[in-house]
Amino acid sequence: MAHGPAKGIRRWLYTTNHKDIGSLYLWFSFAMFILGGAFAMIIRAELFQPGMQLVDPEFFNQMTTMHGLVMVFGAIMPAFVGLANWMIPMMIGAPDMALPRMNNLSFWLLPPAFLMLAATLFTEGGAPQAGWTFYAPLSTTYANPLTATIFIFAVHTMGASSIMGSINIIATILNMRAPGMSYMKMPLFVWTWLITAFLLVAVMPVLAGAVTMMLMDIHGGTSFFDAAGGGDPVLFQHVFWFFGHPEVYIIILPAFGVISQIIPTFSRKPLFGYSSMVYATASIALLSFIVWAHHMFTVGMPLAGELFFMYATMLIAVPTGVKVFNWIATMFKGSISFETPMLFSLAFLVLFTIGGFTGVMLSIAPADFQYHDSYFVVAHFHYVMVAGAVFSMSAAVYYWLPKWTGRMYSEPLAQVHFWTSFVGFNLTFFPQHFVGLAGMPRRYSDYALQFADYNMVSSCGAFLYGVSQILFLVIVILTVKGGKKTTKEKTWEGAEGLEWTVPSPAPYHTFSTPPTVK
């Protein structure tokens, strides 16, 4: 029954194979990562010194908006979906995803969505410029109607893709586990993705609702977000963040899963507190639905509302802390080695925890009046988005690349990639805590002189981080094209799990006969 892939372009257009679709997702997300990164480089180049040097403020706003949209929806989310496609069937002993044709469609919706979004850059009104959070009415009645309409259509398309992808993941995990693979035996990566997929199915329609209301305000004569017509601009923020807060956990939970696979491997010791990790993940997911308005502490909510959202937000620290403590306990009395996936995971652990600390600080509503919409917030969420999600993605690629390709990456080059990323990242974002506390608002195309020194440091760090991602691409291409062959089933001495029982590179079809899990 086993047959190979089709030849040429049709292999990729028509494929229903989870590994092919996983690769498509991963390459697509990397392309978007480079595009979103290019936008970030323009931002940092303009902010290198006070004064307007390279771009005008309108284009600057387009860059911050597009950077956020492309990174969140184009780079990070599809990257983890790609990882899910590759790894979930192999981890649970399934031959493929449960709904392979829908899998193909959910990927192929993405390129047109992002082509549309990128095309707005070339329209008369330019790209969207209301920020990735696109608050109304700046994004509705005050936006260029053509740009806003294309943007809304692109968001709908991405949302449809995400919903299909998540339904597929849920169906696969619930129905296609190998005999003996009970829920509490599933690898943590599978668990975190199961919970993430439920979050996605719950909140993507809310985003779709928000942009549909925008569409009606622009073209349908409604006033959902226009006070003059009886609407409320703050309603937009409530709807957006009801999607937006779970969205950040959608991004970070699979990262938790990746780290929970890698740390035990290189500590040569089983994950500490497996069941508490599962419960902690579920708690974070549930809490994510009742904390959204902590993004809106300054909109003028009643005191009772502020207190509720403050307390609920502070609670998130508890399950998140449990995760961090469990990872450290996994390493305690282990036998630790420091290959690149482990280095990225350790950097994740430390930097994500710093992002967690600033998160607790931000949850304190009275202090948030000073932090809100300043660079302190920018620093905070890049510590969780970049050092959290992107570092874990780098870790995952190095960890599973030998399994995907049957070839080993160059360890010295990979370590250069790690250290340049680590140093570049911290140079970029650590000083942003300072300028934010000192009073620099975010999304500023130009700034006062007291912020100049740290902005220059930040820009230098960003260029280093940017260049180091090109090195990442080179390393991956070198590995795929001519890396040292490795046919061992188990690339890493301490690795556990079904994916390490199949040959390297993983054959086009795996587990046509389900394995038995004891």
Place this chain on the structure above:
Amino acid sequence: MFARAKQLSVLLLGSACLWGVPALAADSAGRSAENMPIGVTPVSQTVYDIHMLMFWICVVIGVLTFGALIFSLIAYRKSKGAVAANFHESTKVEIAWTVIPFIILIGMAWPATTALIEVYDSDEAELDIKVTGSQWKWSYDYIGEGVSFISNLSTPKDQIANLAAKGENYLQEVDEPLVVPVGKKIRFLVTASDVIHSWWVPDLAVKRDAIPGFTHESWALIEQPGTYRGFCAELCGKDHAFMPIVVEAVPEAEYNDWLAQKKKEAAEIRALTSKVFTLDELMTKGKEVYTKHCSTCHMENGEGVQGAFPALKGSAMATTAEGLAGHLDIVVNGNTSKGMPAWGTSLPDVELAAVITYERNAWGNGSGDDEPDEDDIVQPIDVYNFKKGE
């Protein structure tokens, strides 16, 4: 092994201290380049204390957590022959590190709650100021005093374009600052006329979103005279970075003098409504008003920005007699959904008349040559009658 871990944790703590140190070198309002200002109101001081408390709690937890991590990484290296143990769960430990953080959080929630109650207590204010954000300036209205004005960025365009050296208060200076008395509880009623803005003055620990159609309250009691600078904190379009806030806090007597002067000026301007001006007078004043309020969007040369802001040069509205009513209407009432403010409420009639006259005669509008056209003069009384006729 423990000694090394200890050294490292001292190092970590030391670098964390760097965050605290600059506060020592801060100025009278407690400003530094690295940390939140202590500020000059009781609320700002409470907020600063909470911020530092949370910071130090995080530092202590960080030192303990990262200390344990660094210890494990050093002590259990495979390269040093570490052999892995095989334990992987302990309910007692899990309960401990669930309950202990929870207790710490309760300890944090207590001061945060009392501070928040203080922030929300805007009752019994002695002075009410309405703050209105619009693209891209703030306007202030001293409620009950009949004094209101617009506060624009005063940094020269050449400095922004790097054609001139940047001044000390680059992008933090305005033509007319908000003047307030010290020692009085001031309530700010914050709203907006177009998109959402946010009025933020770090030294007062006031940040309040300015939302069109809604008014929200915030307050400050400034204890120390001085100049306090702030920014718009919510993305509001192109010139989001160019609408700063300057608050001048002065002793009460000085404030009263200033207010009296302002009231006098307002009365004088109202008196001008009935005066008839020559074309030259209107053109001079009109150019001044245009440069200050209109040129950001419609540009100095009247050509606007294609696709965003319409050109006035050669437009039917500004060149034909039939266009005059529309011209008065758009300037007085605005078209807020397209970004044009309703100037009728924020500028005196004399300035409105001057700027309309200027727009009808500058850039070759009017008679078709560069000479101003006598038929296109709008007097303050015309504006007054237009407003009345509505």
